[in-house]
Amino acid sequence: MIENITFSYGVAKLNAYEYWRRGITGNNVKVGIFDGGISPHLALKPNVSGFGVNENDTILDYNVDSTGHGTHVAGILAGSHNYPGIYAGIAPDVQLYSIKILTVPTMRSFLIGLIKGIEWAIDANLDILNMSIDISESLISRYEEYRQPLIDAFTNLDNEGILVCVAAGNQNKGEEDNLTTNGFLQKMPGVTVVSSLNRYDQSSIFTGRGPQVNLAGYGNDIIAPFRDNTVPVSKKMNLLSGTSMATPQITGIAALYKEIYPNYNKQELLEAIYQNAKKIEGVANYEQGFGVPQPPKDLYRFEILKEYNQQFLRKLYGWESLNVYLEGSLGYEKYSIGSFR
Numbered sequence: 310m311i312e313n314i315t316f317s318y319g320v321a322k323l324n325a326y327e328y329w330r331r332g333i334t335g336n337n338v339k340v341g342i343f344d345g346g347i348s349p350h351l352a353l354k355p356n357v358s359g360f361g362v363n364e365n366d367t368i369l370d371y372n373v374d375s376t377g378h379g380t381h382v383a384g385i386l387a388g389s390h391n392y393p394g395i396y397a398g399i400a401p402d403v404q405l406y407s408i409k410i411l412t413v414p415t416m417r418s419f420l421i422g423l424i425k426g427i428e429w430a431i432d433a434n435l436d437i438l439n440m441s442i443d444i445s446e447s448l449i450s451r452y453e454e455y456r457q458p459l460i461d462a463f464t465n466l467d468n469e470g471i472l473v474c475v476a477a478g479n480q481n482k483g484e485e486d487n488l489t490t491n492g493f494l495q496k497m498p499g500v501t502v503v504s505s506l507n508r509y510d511q512s513s514i515f516t517g518r519g520p521q522v523n524l525a526g527y528g529n530d531i532i533a534p535f536r537d538n539t540v541p542v543s544k545k546m547n548l549l550s551g552t553s554m555a556t557p558q559i560t561g562i563a564a565l566y567k568e569i570y571p572n573y574n575k576q577e578l579l580e581a582i583y584q585n586a587k588k589i590e591g592v593a594n595y596e597q598g599f600g601v602p603q604p605p606k607d608l609y610r611f612e613i614l615k616e617y618n619q620q621f622l623r624k625l626y627g628w629e630s631l632n633v634y635l636e637g638s639l640g641y642e643k644y645s646i647g648s649f650r
Contacts, residue, residue, distance in 0.1 A: 314390050316397040318508045319527030319558050320395045325399050327604045328565045331611035334401030335564040336422070337571070340386065341435045342557070343426055343442060344379030345411035346371050348536035352388040352395045353380075354405060361409030362422060369422075372409040377536040379407065380440045380575040381549055384534030386557035386564075388538055396546060397606040399561025404436060417436040419528065420444075420455040427462040431469050436567055437469060439554035439560040443478040443517075444494040458529050460497065467499030470575040472567075474560040476552035477504040477517030486595055490518030495521045501563075501579065504596055505529065510589045524557030525597040526584060562602045569607055580607055 316325070328334070347357050361369030374380045387405050388398030389390045408423035408430060423442075430438055434511045449456050458516065466473055475494055483642065488495045488502070491592030495502045495517065505513035512518070513529055531554040535547035566578055586600035 314397050315394055316322065317385075317527070317531050317533070319401060319531060319555070320501050322510075322527060323399065323602060324604050325562070325565070328608060329498075330613050331608060332468075332614050333565050333608065333611065334390075335387070335403035335561070336568055338400070338403045338437065338564040339433070339435045340400070340403045340560060340564055341426075341430050341433075342386070342409055343423065343438060343440045344382055344407045345376050345384045346374040346379050346409040347405070347407040348372065348374040348377075348380045348543060349541060350380055350384065350397070350534045350536070350545075351392060352384050352534040353495075354387075354389075355542075357407050359407030359409065360426055360433075360586060361407075362425055369409045371409040373538065374536040375412045375530040378411065378549075378553065379409070380536040380543070381533045381547060381636055382553060382557045383530070384405070384495065384552060385531060386561045387437060389391070390532055392434050393599075395534065397471060398533075399467045399558055400564040403561075403564045404407050406430075406433065408438075416448070417452065417455075419457070424455070424458055424462045427466055429437060430463060432620060433443065436472060437558050437560055438473045440473060440475045440500075441551075441556045442494065443476060443480070445480065446491045446493045446594060447479070448599065449493045463497035463499060463512045467575075470557070471564055471622050472575050473497075473503050473555055473579060474556050474563065475499045475500040476556040477502050477519075477522055479515040479517070479551050479553075481517055483519065485593075486519040488517050488521045492517060492519065492521060495519070499558070502540070503552060503556040504560045504598065505552045506601070508587065508595070510592065512551075512592050513550075513555075515550075516555075516596070518593075520595055521633060522595060523598040524559050524582070525589070525592070525601050526558035528552050528555035554568070559602060561605065566605065568601075569605065571609075609624050 359371035
């Protein structure tokens with residue numbers, strides 16, 4: 310039941326519940342997560358499909374997440390709404406795919422895995438990819454032989470019309486523009502670069518900045534599902550910060566848009582998202598791009614699901630009957646949805 314859903318402040322600021330109550334949850338949208346694998350979790354659909362290989366063509370188990378990062382990212386994007394206390398994802402009904410490229414033995418394996426993972430994603434006809442990863446100019450300069458193959462791989466993704474959300478990275482040291490000088494992945498053809506804001510709508514200290522930034526999500530202190538490889542299916546949650554956490558929020562929103570506009574190509578979908586993004590006052594363009602995505606007007610053509618009608622009571626600007634529990638600086642704070650409208 311929606312009144313028992315627990316979710317982060319970022320989900321509220323993205324107005325994700327407006328999609329959910331109209332039945333828009335990412336159905337029939339194929340989303341790939343390039344990360345360190347996705348471990349089984351109560352909040353995630355079982356038997357996630359995927360791909361993983363290293364430089365020696367050794368098959369990697371994409372259903373094992375050795376750090377927790379990939380499971381956390383997956384939970385932010387696609388966490389279930391069925392378990393009170395388990396933080397809900399933006400688009401819980403997407404078809405989720407795990408492309409395992411992190412936690413491989415060497416950086417060379419990582420770069421080869423990324424290229425092969427992109428080839429696999431194209432062959433699998435995925436719609437949207439999430440890359441909560443980073444490759445800097447200083448790093449790729451040590452592996453020059455992979456520069457052009459990576460550019461070619463991303464060009465192929467762009468030509469295939471696959472939307473790719475890439476993290477702006479966490480390497481900023483107070484610069485107005487660190488991506489132009491030291492970003493590499495963020496300058497790949499056709500990628501959508503996501504920066505991070507905190508709960509107060511301020512640019513996160515760590516976030517990458519520059520004209521490459523397209524959109525902003527919320528990456529400070531995000532609670533989401535986490536791996537626990539000591540049990541068959543984890544119920545664990547964890548709090549992490551980074552553009553890695555902001556990016557799957559925007560990937561999830563893109564999946565919701567894709568369900569609303571199933572016939573849109575990549576460019577049309579991005580234009581719709583950009584046109585409906587909200588600029589955050591006091592945040593520079595190089596820190597937020599077009600801003601924070603909001604629901605499109607076309608969403609409101611969808612009727613509110615019958616089972617939601619009695620749960621929402623219109624009162625001034627809010628929905629007084631819906632209580633949401635969000636993490637706060639001193640523990641859990643209880644808000645009504647109206648607090649965020």
